[in-house]
Amino acid sequence: MVQNVELPYLDKFSGVPVSYGDQQEKDTFTLAHRSVEMHDARRAAQVPSLDREGYQLFRRPSAVSSLPSTEEIETVYHAEVEAFLREATGAARIHMFASGLRFNERSEHTGSRPNSMPARRVHSDFSDEATREVAVEAFGEDGEIPTGFYWKAFNVWRVLTPPPQDTALGFCDMQTMAPDDIVTTTGVVPLPDGSEFNYQFCLYRYNPRHRWSYFPNLTRDELLLFLGYDSRNPGLRVPHCAFDDPSCPADVPPRISVEVRALALFEN
Numbered sequence: 001m002v003q004n005v006e007l008p009y010l011d012k013f014s015g016v017p018v019s020y021g022d023q024q025e026k027d028t029f030t031l032a033h034r035s036v037e038m039h040d041a042r043r044a045a046q047v048p049s050l051d052r053e054g055y056q057l058f059r060r061p062s063a064v065s066s067l068p069s070t071e072e073i074e075t076v077y078h079a080e081v082e083a084f085l086r087e088a089t090g091a092a093r094i095h096m097f098a099s100g101l102r103f104n105e106r107s108e109h110t111g112s113r114p115n116s117m118p119a120r121r122v123h124s125d126f127s128d129e130a131t132r133e134v135a136v137e138a139f140g141e142d143g144e145i146p147t148g149f150y151w152k153a154f155n156v157w158r159v160l161t162p163p164p165q166d167t168a169l170g171f172c173d174m175q176t177m178a179p180d181d182i183v184t185t186t187g188v189v190p191l192p193d194g195s196e197f198n199y200q201f202c203l204y205r206y207n208p209r210h211r212w213s214y215f216p217n218l219t220r221d222e223l224l225l226f227l228g229y230d231s232r233n234p235g236l237r238v239p240h241c242a243f244d245d246p247s248c249p250a251d252v253p254p255r256i257s258v259e260v261r262a263l264a265l266f267e268n
Contacts (some may be wrong), residue, residue, distance in 0.1 A: 001040040006033040007170065008121045010183055010203040017185040017203060017252050022117050029185075031121055034206045037126055038170055038243070041213040048213060050088075054174035054238040055226035057215055058233050060120045066160050066220075067109070068152075071098050073175055073258060081156050081260045091264035092149070094167060095138035097124075101160075102242075102247040104167045104254035118242030118255075125261060126153040126228040126237065127184045129202035134232070139265045145231075148268050153229035159264065163217035164248045167255040171226060172239040173205075173211040181207050182250070204239050216245065228261065 009018065013029035020026040041048050041057070051055040064077045082094045103109045103116050110117060119194065135151045136143060159165055181204050189197040215224065226238040 001042060003246055004035055005038045005040045005170070005243050006035050007243060008032070009034050009206040010039070011120070013101075013183075018184060019185055019187050019201075019203075020205070021187065021189050022111065023190065029203070036210065036212050038096065038214040039211070041171075042216050048171075048173075050225060050227060053171070053176065053213075054236065055171045055224060058084070058088065058223045058225060059221055060159065060223040061221045062223075064160075067256065068101070068258065070100075071236050073088050073101075076198060077258065078209070081262065084223065085154065085262060085264060089152070089154075089264050089266075091152075091266055093265040094130065094135070094262055095216075095265075096260055097134055097138070100233055102255075102257045102259060104256070106166070107172070107254035107256065109256070118120065119240075120242045122172070122204045122239050122241045123185075124182075124202045124204075124228055124237045124239050125155060126154060127202055128229075129184075130200035131229045132231070135263055135265075138263055145265075149229040149265055150231045150263050150268060151263055152227065152231070154262050155226050155228050155266060157224040158220065158222070158258050159218040159259055160220055160251050160256045163219060164245070165216070165218060165255045166244060166248050166252050167215045168216065168245040168248075169224070169257075170212050170214045170241050170243055173213070174207045174227065174236050174238050176207070176211045177235065177237075177239070178207055181210075182203050197257075202237070210239075214245075216247070232260065250262065
């Protein structure tokens with residue numbers, strides 16, 4: 001099944017775009033909605049894979065609760081994800097450095113945690129410079145990655161509410177990307193104590209070559225793994241975007257999901 005949906009791509013900006021997360025009225029850029037064909041990845045003739053399209057669906061049950069606390073995510077869930085990543089990728093070392101819940105805007109929990117709304121813009125979560133800084137901090141020796149190793153960044157994403165999902169996550173096949181599509185962007189997240197956390201991520205310009213897919217009717221026993229960065233080929237990363245699934249009934253519970261970002265170190 002193929003649906004036509006509109007996704008917000010980067011449109012107008014000057015200098016380096018700045019995004020304020022849930023406070024989008026402060027953003028220093030505009031978005032342009034583009035109609036794209038959204039394919040059902042479950043019905044694909046060739047099942048999407050991490051090495052080819054850059055994303056893959058796994059069956060991996062979890063002991064995490066349906067509305068986990070930050071502490072539960074950082075203990076119970078991080079341990080599960082680390083074990084999964086070691087098994088799925090064969091990495092020598094794993095470093096997890098960002099995680100949290102996402103709530104559909106209809107949810108009673110919307111705004112209850114920092115940067116917890118669905119990311120309704122075509123983006124990826126890792127920039128060249130920021131990813132290298134985290135990799136050096138996690139794996140480095142004297143400010144450099146050890147000789148004979150490379151690293152990748154991953155997103156690990158799980159839905160905690162039952163199917164069907166009102167807000168789905170679309171993935172762009174990384175084989176359809178061009179270098180000029182990507183724009184490094186500064187993200188600003190206001191914290192409860194009044195301070196701000198700054199980071200870098202990437203927004204994308206529209207390209208008609210982009211091919212989009214999603215996995216409808218996810219269960220909490222399924223896990224999506226997708227590539228955010230590869231130090232051997234920085235152009236290989238998966239743009240993604242939250243969107244409202246037009247085929248979903250209107251009265252379903254608002255989607256809740258949990259995401260973990262991680263770096264993995266590999267031997268050449």
